Amino acid sequence: MVRVVSIFLLATACLVVTAFSLERPNNRISSLTNKLTNKSTNNNLINKSTCLFNTESSDASSVAVTAAATTPEPVKKTSLFDKIWNEQTKLSFYLIVWYLGNVYYNIYNKKACIALGKNAQGGSNLHWALSAVQLLVGALFVIPLWLTGARPQPKLTTDNIKELSPVGLWASLAHAFSVLALGAGAVSFGQIVKSAEPVFAAATNAVLLKDIDHPVVYLALLPIIGGVSLASLKELSFSWTALIAASLANQAAAFKNVVSKGVMGKPWAKGLGPQNTYAVINILALVFTLPFVLGFD
Numbered sequence: 001m002v003r004v005v006s007i008f009l010l011a012t013a014c015l016v017v018t019a020f021s022l023e024r025p026n027n028r029i030s031s032l033t034n035k036l037t038n039k040s041t042n043n044n045l046i047n048k049s050t051c052l053f054n055t056e057s058s059d060a061s062s063v064a065v066t067a068a069a070t071t072p073e074p075v076k077k078t079s080l081f082d083k084i085w086n087e088q089t090k091l092s093f094y095l096i097v098w099y100l101g102n103v104y105y106n107i108y109n110k111k112a113c114i115a116l117g118k119n120a121q122g123g124s125n126l127h128w129a130l131s132a133v134q135l136l137v138g139a140l141f142v143i144p145l146w147l148t149g150a151r152p153q154p155k156l157t158t159d160n161i162k163e164l165s166p167v168g169l170w171a172s173l174a175h176a177f178s179v180l181a182l183g184a185g186a187v188s189f190g191q192i193v194k195s196a197e198p199v200f201a202a203a204t205n206a207v208l209l210k211d212i213d214h215p216v217v218y219l220a221l222l223p224i225i226g227g228v229s230l231a232s233l234k235e236l237s238f239s240w241t242a243l244i245a246a247s248l249a250n251q252a253a254a255f256k257n258v259v260s261k262g263v264m265g266k267p268w269a270k271g272l273g274p275q276n277t278y279a280v281i282n283i284l285a286l287v288f289t290l291p292f293v294l295g296f297d
Contacts, residue, residue: 106187109134113183127183128289129297131176135286142279154276156268161284163263168284170256176289177249185242193246196228197253204254209261 109130116125145151156164181190199221205211263269269277 106182106191109179109182110187113179116183118184126297127180128176128292130183131172131179132286132289132293134179135172135175135282135289138279138282139286142282151275152273154272154280156272156280160268163266164269164280164284165288166259167256167263168281169288170252170259171281172285172288172292174249174252174256175285176292177245177252181242181245181249184245185239189238190242190246192228193243194250196224196247197250199224200247200250200254201257204251204258208258 112130113127116127116130118125142151146153178190178194181193184190202213202218202221206213264277272280
């Protein structure tokens with residue numbers, strides 16, 4: 001049985017160097033006339049002494065300010081925990097948890113689909129209801145955190161919810177079709193087809209957003225297309241229901257990404273934070289799944 005695991009490498013680098021120069025103007029002193037009265041001479045000497053004193057004071061102040069500005073700040077000691085739990089280790093840990101969670105989710109999701117049985121079309125019975133229950137578990141997880149204050153409650157207006165609603169709709173369809181695909185065929189086959197999601201995302205962005213990537217990006221998608229095609233041809237437990245459902249899940253996820261770009265960049269959306277944003281979209285996806293449960297299950 002063919003099994004393909006997609007590894008995503010995230011690399012970002014940004015280096016900006018700025019230089020500022022400050023040029024002090026040169027003070028020019030005009031020449032004095034040779035014939036001056038004694039009183040004018042004395043006033044001139046006094047003025048020169050005053051200017052000299054002011055210049056020395058200004059230079060002394062400048063030196064003091066420069067010395068204060070260049071004084072090195074005390075170096076903060078880094079604890080052993082901070083050395084271990086840094087940005088690199090956090091990313092690695094989250095990726096491992098993500099993949100492990102996906103593995104066990106696929107196992108238990110398949111067991112639930114088998115327990116529900118299959119219908120005449122080859123799909124699992126009550127897969128819309130199963131999808132809704134899974135989303136409900138996510139809602140029941142986060143709501144107590146909001147009520148107890150363990151996580152800040154999201155502050156959303158009616159207009160904010162309306163803007164997030166399309167994201168929740170496409171998220172509900174992407175999740176429901178994934179459940180259907182994994183229940184209708186082998187888990188490995190469903191995951192292989194779902195690994196083609198970047199292909200759907202790139203095509204959707206190019207058509208709807210006119211976001212054309214570099215040709216190298218599209219060339220990198222060819223191995224994915226070839227792998228999915230090869231796996232589909234050699235898959236012993238091939239299922240048209242699983243193939244179509246997984247493809248619809250990929251397309252729904254691509255539409256979700258498109259509508260998300262117009263919302264997630266707004267200040268109120270950034271203020272939610274990634275955890276609350278995902279939780280709110282999960283609850284909206286649950287709301288949009290319920291009519292399908294009533295209509296099909």
